[in-house]
Amino acid sequence: MALSSSPPSGFRDFLPSNIELRQKVSQTISRVYRSFGFEPIETSALENLEVLTGKGGGENEKLIFKVLKRGEKLTEALEKSEELADLGLRFDLTLPLARFYAAHQNDLPKPFKAFHIAPVWRAERAQRGRYREFTQCDLDIVGSESWMAEVEVISAILTVFEKLGLKDVSVHLNDRALVYEALNQAGIPPNQQVEVCITLDKLDKIGQEGVFAELHDKFSLDSAAVVNAAKLIMDNPTEISKFDSIAPAEARGIKNILEKLKGAAGNQGQNCFFNSSLMRGFDYYTGPVFEFRHPKLSGSLGGGGRYDRLLEKFGVPSIAACGGSIGFERLILLLEELGNSRETLGAKFFIAVFSEEMLAQTLELSSKLRNLGQSVDLYPGAAKLKNQFKYADQKKARYALILGPDEVKQNQIRIKDLKTGIESLADFESLPKLPD
Amino acid sequence: MALSSSPPSGFRDFLPSNIELRQKVSQTISRVYRSFGFEPIETSALENLEVLTGKGGGENEKLIFKVLKRGEKLTEALEKSEELADLGLRFDLTLPLARFYAAHQNDLPKPFKAFHIAPVWRAERAQRGRYREFTQCDLDIVGSESWMAEVEVISAILTVFEKLGLKDVSVHLNDRALVYEALNQAGIPPNQQVEVCITLDKLDKIGQEGVFAELHDKFSLDSAAVVNAAKLIMDNPTEISKFDSIAPAEARGIKNILEKLKGAAGNQGQNCFFNSSLMRGFDYYTGPVFEFRHPKLSGSLGGGGRYDRLLEKFGVPSIAACGGSIGFERLILLLEELGNSRETLGAKFFIAVFSEEMLAQTLELSSKLRNLGQSVDLYPGAAKLKNQFKYADQKKARYALILGPDEVKQNQIRIKDLKTGIESLADFESLPKLPD
Numbered sequence: 001m002a003l004s005s006s007p008p009s010g011f012r013d014f015l016p017s018n019i020e021l022r023q024k025v026s027q028t029i030s031r032v033y034r035s036f037g038f039e040p041i042e043t044s045a046l047e048n049l050e051v052l053t054g055k056g057g058g059e060n061e062k063l064i065f066k067v068l069k070r071g072e073k074l075t076e077a078l079e080k081s082e083e084l085a086d087l088g089l090r091f092d093l094t095l096p097l098a099r100f101y102a103a104h105q106n107d108l109p110k111p112f113k114a115f116h117i118a119p120v121w122r123a124e125r126a127q128r129g130r131y132r133e134f135t136q137c138d139l140d141i142v143g144s145e146s147w148m149a150e151v152e153v154i155s156a157i158l159t160v161f162e163k164l165g166l167k168d169v170s171v172h173l174n175d176r177a178l179v180y181e182a183l184n185q186a187g188i189p190p191n192q193q194v195e196v197c198i199t200l201d202k203l204d205k206i207g208q209e210g211v212f213a214e215l216h217d218k219f220s221l222d223s224a225a226v227v228n229a230a231k232l233i234m235d236n237p238t239e240i241s242k243f244d245s246i247a248p249a250e251a252r253g254i255k256n257i258l259e260k261l262k263g264a265a266g267n268q269g270q271n272c273f274f275n276s277s278l279m280r281g282f283d284y285y286t287g288p289v290f291e292f293r294h295p296k297l298s299g300s301l302g303g304g305g306r307y308d309r310l311l312e313k314f315g316v317p318s319i320a321a322c323g324g325s326i327g328f329e330r331l332i333l334l335l336e337e338l339g340n341s342r343e344t345l346g347a348k349f350f351i352a353v354f355s356e357e358m359l360a361q362t363l364e365l366s367s368k369l370r371n372l373g374q375s376v377d378l379y380p381g382a383a384k385l386k387n388q389f390k391y392a393d394q395k396k397a398r399y400a401l402i403l404g405p406d407e408v409k410q411n412q413i414r415i416k417d418l419k420t421g422i423e424s425l426a427d428f429e430s431l432p433k434l435p436d
Numbered sequence: 437m438a439l440s441s442s443p444p445s446g447f448r449d450f451l452p453s454n455i456e457l458r459q460k461v462s463q464t465i466s467r468v469y470r471s472f473g474f475e476p477i478e479t480s481a482l483e484n485l486e487v488l489t490g491k492g493g494g495e496n497e498k499l500i501f502k503v504l505k506r507g508e509k510l511t512e513a514l515e516k517s518e519e520l521a522d523l524g525l526r527f528d529l530t531l532p533l534a535r536f537y538a539a540h541q542n543d544l545p546k547p548f549k550a551f552h553i554a555p556v557w558r559a560e561r562a563q564r565g566r567y568r569e570f571t572q573c574d575l576d577i578v579g580s581e582s583w584m585a586e587v588e589v590i591s592a593i594l595t596v597f598e599k600l601g602l603k604d605v606s607v608h609l610n611d612r613a614l615v616y617e618a619l620n621q622a623g624i625p626p627n628q629q630v631e632v633c634i635t636l637d638k639l640d641k642i643g644q645e646g647v648f649a650e651l652h653d654k655f656s657l658d659s660a661a662v663v664n665a666a667k668l669i670m671d672n673p674t675e676i677s678k679f680d681s682i683a684p685a686e687a688r689g690i691k692n693i694l695e696k697l698k699g700a701a702g703n704q705g706q707n708c709f710f711n712s713s714l715m716r717g718f719d720y721y722t723g724p725v726f727e728f729r730h731p732k733l734s735g736s737l738g739g740g741g742r743y744d745r746l747l748e749k750f751g752v753p754s755i756a757a758c759g760g761s762i763g764f765e766r767l768i769l770l771l772e773e774l775g776n777s778r779e780t781l782g783a784k785f786f787i788a789v790f791s792e793e794m795l796a797q798t799l800e801l802s803s804k805l806r807n808l809g810q811s812v813d814l815y816p817g818a819a820k821l822k823n824q825f826k827y828a829d830q831k832k833a834r835y836a837l838i839l840g841p842d843e844v845k846q847n848q849i850r851i852k853d854l855k856t857g858i859e860s861l862a863d864f865e866s867l868p869k870l871p872d
Contacts, residue, residue, distance in 0.1 A: 002751025003487055005538035008523055011480035013536050015543060016550075019476045035806070037783045037813025037831060040455045044447035044569055045481065045525075045555065046501070051439055065482070068502040068521050070559050084520060085504050087444055089481075100449050102441035107451060109830040110823075111816055114452075119481065123506050133480055146817030148789075151799065159806065260796070263803035315438025347473045353584075360696070363587065367699035370471070370595065377473025380547055381582030387546075394545040395473060 010126035011133050021340060022135075022332060026117055029137050029160050029326060033115040036156040038139050041114045043096040045121075046087045051099055053088075054313070063122040065089040065132075089121035093138040094284070094310065094323060101142050101321075102314030111143035113152070117328075131329065137302075140323030142311075147253050149322040150288050151260045153304060154272070157292060157324050158265035161301075164335065166294070169268060169301065171261070172275040173290045175254050176305070179233055179276070181247040186229035192219055194283050201279035203234055237277040250287075257288065284310045290324070297334050302326040346396030347377035348436060350418075352388045354404040362403050365413065365428070372432050392418060399434060446562035447569050457776060458571075458768060462553055465573050465596050465762060469551040472592040474575050477550045479532040481557075482523045487535055489524075490749070499558040501525040501568075525557035529574040530720070530746070530759060537578050537757075538750030547579035549588070553764075567765065573738075576759030578747075583689050585758040586724050587696045589740060590708070593728060593760050594701035597737075600771065602730070605704060605737065607697070608711040609726045611690050612741070615669055615712070617683040622665035628655055630719050637715035639670055669712050676710040686723075693724065720746045726760065733770050738762040782832030783813035784872060786854070788824045790840040798839050801849065801864070808868050828854065835870060 007013050014022065030040070052064050066085035069077050077084050090096050093116045101112065117137045124130050139156060141149040154171060161169045176197070183193045199214045206214070211230060216222040232242060243251040254274060261269035280289040280303055287306035294301050304324025311319050351366050353359060359382065366378045377397055379388045385402075392400050400416040407414050412425045415434075443449050450458065466476070488500050502521035505513050513520050526532050529552045537548065553573045560566050575592060577585040590607060597605045612633070619629045635650045642650070647666060652658040668678060679687040690710060697705035716725040716739055723742030730737050740760025747755050787802050789795060795818065802814045813833055815824045821838075828836050836852040843850050848861045851870075 003490075003535075003749055004484070005535050005750040007480040007535075007539075008482055008484050011482060013480065013539060014478035015540060016475035016477060019478060023476070035783065035811035037786070037811070037833075039452035039831075040459070041452060042450035042455060044443040044449065045557070046444055046447060046569070048440070048444050054439075065506075065523070066504040067525075068504050070501075087501070089503075099439075099441050099443075103443075103449060104451060109827050111827075113813070113816070121481070133482070141816050144816040148795070148799070148814070148816040152814060152816050155803070155806075260799050263800055263807075266807050313439055314441040347471065350473070359584070363584070363696050364699055367591070370591075371699075371702050375471035375473070377549070378584070378588060380549070380577050380580040380585040380588050391545050391547075395475075397473075 008132075010124065010131055012131060021335065022328075025164065025328070025332060025335065026135070026137070028163050029328075030115070030117060032160045032163055033137075033139050033156055036113070036152065036159070038113040038115040038156065041097070041100055041116050042118065043090070043093075043100050043116070045089060045119070047090055047096060047099070049083070049085055049088045051095065052091065060091045060122060063124055064091055065121050065123050091122050092120055093118060093136050093325070094140075094282075094307070097138065097140055097142075097323070098310045098321075099314055101319075102311055102316045105316065111141050111149070113139070113141050115139040129333070135328040137326040137328050138323055139325075140321060142321045143319060144322070145308075145320040147257050147288070148260075149320075150257050150290070150306070151264070153322060153324040154257075154261060154290060155264035155269065157302060157304075157326060158261075158268045160326060161292070162265045162268055164331075165340075166335070166338075168295055169271065170293050171269075171272040171290055172278045172293060173254060173257060173272060173288065174275055174278040175247075175250045175288045176279075176285050177250045177287055178243045178247050178254070179279070181250070182229045182232055182243070185246065186225040187223070188221065188226060188229070192221075195219065196221070197279045198281070200230065200233060200277065201281065203277050208234060232276075234277050237275045238273050240274040240276075243276070254288065280305055282307075288322070292326075294334060296337060297330060299330070300327065301330055301334070346398065347375040348398045348434075349374060349376045349431070350392040350395065350397035350400045351376060351378045352385060352392070352400055352402045353379050353382045354385070354402055356382045358403055358405070358408070361408060365401065365403055368428065369431065374432055398436065401431070444568075446560065446567055448567060457771065458764075461600065461764070461768060461771065462571070462573070464599050465764075466551070466553060468596045468599055469573075469575050469592055472549070472588060472595070474549040474551040474592065477533070477536055477552050478554065479526070479529075479536050479552070481525060481555070483526055483532060483535070485519070485521055485524045488527065488531065496527045496558060499560055500527055501557050501559050527558050528556055529554060529572050529761070530576075530718075530743070533574065533576055533578075533759070534746045534757075535750055537755075538747055538752045541752065547577050547585070549575070549577050551575040565769070571764040573762040573764050574759055575761075576757060578757045579755060580758070581744075581756040583693050583724070584696075585756075586693050586726070586742070587700070589758055589760040590693075590697055590726060591700035591705065593738060593740075593762060594697075594704045596762060597728070598701045598704055600767075601776075602771070602774075604731055605707065606729050607705075607708040607726055608714045608729060609690060609693060609708060609724060610711055610714040611683075611686045611724045612715075612721050613686045613723055614679045614683050614690070615715070617686070618665045618668055618679070621682060622661040623659070624657060624662060624665070628657075631655065632657070633715045634717070636666065636669060636713065637717065639713050644670060673711045673713040674709050676712075679712070690724065716741055718743075724758070728762075730770060732773060733766060735766065736763065737766055737770070782834065783811040784834045784870075785810060785812045785867070786828040786831065786833035786836045787812060787814045788821060788828070788836055788838045789815050789818045790821070790838055792818045794839055794841070794844070797844060801837065801839055804864065805867065810868055834872065837867070 067087040069086045180193050258272050261272045284307040285305040286308045289305035291303035292301040306322040308320050366376050369376050402414040416423045503523040505522045694708050697708045720743040721741040722744045725741035727739035728737040742758040744756050802812045805812050838850040851862050852859045
């Protein structure tokens with residue numbers, strides 16, 4: 001029986017027409033990140049399983065695609081009922097960056113400004129618009145305690161959106177330290193605070209009443225002090241002054257970042273707001289967190305934050321780090337929705353094969369043009385001219401060239417302008433000069 | 437205890453300095469393939485396991501990284517001692533292309549000229565120079581029976597080498613059909629012929645005596661007819677006329693390809709030879725096979741061939757297909773050996789932070805330059821100027837800019853040319869005009 005030709009559930013193939021926009025966007029991101037002094041890195045798609053599990057990944061750990069041990073190690077694991085997998089596919093690019101930095105720190109500039117554009121894999125339940133393989137575009141500054149790191153990361157991401165012609169992006173900014181301090185003062189013990197943040201993060205989905213109910217049910221937190229702290233965090237989210245007395249240094253820091261972003265990315269930095277209800281999912285954030293939003297998109301276009309302790313896992317003593325990420329798949333969706341062209345780039349010349357007898361001369365023509373650096377799509381074989389022109393049309397070539405016995409006799413080439421449909425005769429020498 | 441920060445055994449990280457050459461080469465390959473009218477495709481890294489196993493992959497099937505089933509399906513598989521994995525990482529790009537074509541054929545031009553540059557994974561025993569994750573660069577023509585497909589594929593690959601400045605590449609060409617016909621006439625049954633080819637392929641490693649011994653031991657093939665056929669294939673490998681009477685049509689086809697390649701890639705096609713001892717490993721080749729070699733490299737720089745039946749697996753009736761691949765990792769090694777530059781591309785401007793007090797004005801300077809489209813690496817934070825200049829040096833910036841209180845008073849900026857070491861003062865307006 002024939003095998004199914006579909007990719008596995010939740011995975012995708014990309015046709016040439018899909019790839020044009022993806023490559024254009026990915027090249028823009030790479031160019032902008034580079035122009036801000038970030039350097040590209042690459043890490044292995046597979047990581048040792050113990051790197052991916054344990055503190056750091058939060059909910060995403062449950063979604064790891066695990067790779068089966070091989071050979072004797074598998075037999076042994078089955079006999080002893082031990083862990084059957086030894087490797088896993090990365091589910092984000094932050095953990096791999098932390099491992100990378102720990103491994104190569106002596107060869108890297110300090111601070112290290114890095115970017116990483118690569119696929120990640122999560123065993124999510126497959127559903128519309130949610131994929132099990134998707135691209136992330138991370139940039140990070142490792143080794144800077146300064147809030148300038150946040151300004152750099154956010155400015156670079158805003159500049160990407162600017163270069164892609166995306167208007168109306170807003171930045172929401174908060175500081176985990178503000179939230180933790182408010183929870184502290186309400187008497188919530190530090191070991192509960194991350195979990196409480198995850199509940200507060202559900203505000204958009206379940207509303208204030210839902211948040212209060214969950215705080216009560218899940219943590220037995222319902223004292224007046226807790227309710228007040230939660231309200232402080234959720235109510236009037238853009239008003240930063242409410243934290244002035246609670247955490248003055250952090251409040252000043254956030255004001256500073258907002259102020260300094262103003263000149264960034266052709267004034268896109270004007271659209272930066274404080275939002276005390278912004279949490280961001282990951283456990284590992286320790287300071288400022290931020291998120292990019294667009295009115296046409298529910299959910300975010302990307303985000304990031306400061307994660308000063310993630311590298312401890314690899315034996316690197318507490319090092320300041322801050323990073324951000326663009327949600328590539330969402331960005332592509334949004335750009336497509338906004339009508340961004342997905343036109344494929346065809347070769348300038350399509351060369352049709354008039355007949356078997358003309359093959360040698362046709363090949364010679366294509367070699368000559370190619371050796372001059374021209375792009376040439378040669379039809380591979382002699383077929384009905386009608387089919388060859390259908391092919392040229394699908395491939396979006398600019399000009400079709402035909403070399404028949406009559407043309408050869410006259411030492412000329414028949415050209416069809418595929419935009420206008422006009423046919424004419426030309427010398428070989430005039431071909432490279434045709435407008436694109 | 438801290439986790440190891442090394443990537444898994446056999447896997448690699450790439451530092452910025454490694455990536456420059458890899459990206460340059462990959463972009464050159466992509467540009468050349470496109471200029472020949474090939475279109476990019478992408479497929480999922482994971483495939484359903486049954487796509488990867490079964491006829492086609494040969495030895496590589498044993499090297500599949502298998503992905504563990506998840507949740508209830510895993511529990512069930514363990515209870516019933518069934519297959520524990522349902523997905524696998526692709527080990528080449530040919531099988532995924534075959535699946536891709538079967539899935540999307542109605543949306544694709546006919547014939548379909550495709551290329552695919554992507555990583556593949558093989559659970560090889562880790563050893564020096566052999567990696568478990570490596571990049572392949574495939575190009576294929578699906579739906580052309582003409583030998584012009586071979587000419588296109590080989591020409592495109594030769595043009596890549598040409599554009600990379602790689603001289604002395606030779607092409608070795610054979611036709612599986614010639615070999616099979618010789619084996620036929622020696623009375624070797626068709627179902628043994630692929631295995632016999634694998635033995636013949638060991639000629640370089642074990643010599644003629646070794647090949648004869650293996651034919652005897654493994655297949656009990658040692659009649660005079662078999663020995664003669666094997667000798668015909670192995671002796672005088674460049675002499676195509678020895679097949680003129682055995683398989684006249686195929687011999688003519690090969691002569692044709694060699695003849696037509698002559699004008700390709702600025703006459704690199706002159707270095708194409710017939711080699712009757714060339715086999716290429718994969719089972720699925722049915723016609724011409726070819727390989728690219730370089731005198732500085734043992735083994736090949738790439739290769740390919742015709743595989744007219746691979747798509748049957750996916751229910752597509754026999755369709756003509758021909759493809760080739762560049763061994764990306766070997767190509768990079770060779771280029772590095774030949775002294776190709778690996779210099780990182782730094783930002784044009786490095787901006788140092790003179791002091792905390794100068795931060796606002798320094799940020800303003802960087803925003804202004806960036807908004808003009810200049811590349812600017814800003815040091816994220818105030819640090820000792822000595823450390824900042826060490827950083828600028830590592831990052832290979834072109835100019836360092838410093839804004840101290842004196843410069844601000846004079847409405848000027850201090851520039852250090854990092855190539856010459858010369859310092860000077862300049863107005864903001866003259867900065868964008870500095871030579872690269």
